[in-house]
Amino acid sequence: MAKYTICLIEGDGIGHEVIPAARRVLEATGLDLEFVEAHAGYEYFLEHGESVPEATIEKVMATDATLFGAATSPSKKVEGFKGAIRYMRRRLDLFANVRPAKSHPVPGSYENVDLILVRENTEGLYVEQERRYGDTAIADAVITKRASQRIGEYALKLAQRREKKKLAVIHKANVLPVTQGLFLNTIMDEAKNYPDVQSYDVIVDAAAMHLVRNPASFDVLVATNLFGDILSDLTAGLVGGLGIAPSGNIGLEHAVFESVHGSAPDIAGQGVANPTATVLSAAMLLDHLGEHDMARKLENAVDQVLLEGPRTRDLGGTAGTQEFTDALIRCIK
Structure with a gap:
């Protein structure tokens, strides 16, 4: 042993x-x-x-x-x-950052939920680079190709081992095409190396709605630090709350x-x-x-x-x- x-x-x-x-x-x-x-x-x-x-x-x-x-x-x-x-x-x-959400026999838990949210854990807005000029406050969001590629690779390998073999790339590239676009495009390029995984992109606000309406449709999701932090609390709420979320x-x-x-x-x-x-x-x-x-x-x-x-x-x-x-x-x- x-x-x-x-x-x-x-x-x-x-x-x-x-x-x-x-x-x-x-x-x-x-x-x-x-x-x-x-x-x-x-x-x-x-x-x-x-x-x-x-x-x-x-x-x-x-x-x-x-x-x-x-x-x-x-x-x-x-x-x-x-x-x-x-x-x-x-x-x-x-x-x-890996956060599974799976149905549990508790009040308020949706049935047939079995998803994993993978969140890039080292950059984004959580680099804590903030400053203030009078009544204006500014925070930097750092997105790098290296970090996006390796979190994409991690999420793709995870999806590859699961039954559904699906990966949703969560983003807001329609508003932030430079930072969020780099994250999205890097992962979708990496996904070409995993033809057995169905990879697709979902804008973050639409993802929030679909998670509430039909969480069983998701398998593995990958997101930047802030979006992943927020959505993982939502997914915990689908299966019983933060008290049972690992x-x-x-x-x-x-x-x-x-x-x-x-x-x-x-x-x-x-x-x-x-x-x-x-x-x-x-x-x-x-x-x-x-x-x-x-x-x-x-x-x-x-x-x-x-x-x-x-x-x-x-x-x-x-x-x-x-x-x-x-x-x-x-x-x-």
């Missing part, structure tokens, strides 16, 4: 509850796992003056994969603060998996947080390590508990984090 070393970063807020829950679930798999703990986030910044210490970067680089809990991002500019996840994405070149930040050498939800300071410390998104992110982590059978086992356990109960408060139940996690572990064992 292979041995894996997993870096755990709790982060902020409910991260201190959902990461320990996911660790218990991973330990219940019986895989040979060693856990290393590291620190990052806004709470760490307030205490130490930096959001991601170099020691954390070193631990992420030295382990097989990383599971991250939740991060707080203040809505106002805080001098010296860098968003922990955004910094790690750029520093570790985690260029692909994601991965994947590069050529390193990978950090995280739940999509925020740090939820309003419920932090109360023991009521839903750990589903973090557990499903852990399943993505296992897939990344090649442990596909155990990843499916985790996903099936999640759906069984969501169907039969107990459910957490955000899904209409009364269970706390520990009771829900206990139920998952019983299913796995």
Whole structure:
């Protein structure tokens, strides 16, 4: 049996509850796992003056994969603060943000949804190059051919492994032909190397409408950083909400998996947080390590508990984090 070393970063807020829950679930798999703990986030910044210490970067680089809990991002500019996840994405070149959306047996979930949104993770408007001249504020959007080509290649290879073999390239090149046009044209050129994948383009506002009206028509979608960020919250809403939405930040050498939800300071410390998104992110982590059978086992356990109960408060139940996690572990064992 292979041995894996997993870096755990709790982060902020409910991260201190959902990461320990996911660790218990991973330990219940019986895989040979060693856990290393590291620190990052806004709470760490307030205490130490930096959001991601170099020691954390070193631990992420030295382990097989990383599971991250939740991060707080203040809505106002805080001098010296860098968003922990955004910094790690750029520093570790985690260029692909992968967010699956699959139907779950919970209230509000559409049926027959099984799509993956792939988002370019290192540039676009999220390069955080902003400036202000009096009452005028300007933000740069950086799109490069290199980053567009490699995210297109990643999304095409992902689509190639799936049953539908479809890729929707999401863009706004009709309004922004230079930046969005470079992204679109680069990926469509790359798609010529994948004739077995049906590649087509969709303007982002039309994509939002079609996702709501007929999400089952989509397979893999690829988008720039901002559009992918927005649409992935929409796709999470199609299948039950952010509380059960996983994601991965994947590069050529390193990978950090995280739940999509925020740090939820309003419920932090109360023991009521839903750990589903973090557990499903852990399943993505296992897939990344090649442990596909155990990843499916985790996903099936999640759906069984969501169907039969107990459910957490955000899904209409009364269970706390520990009771829900206990139920998952019983299913796995």
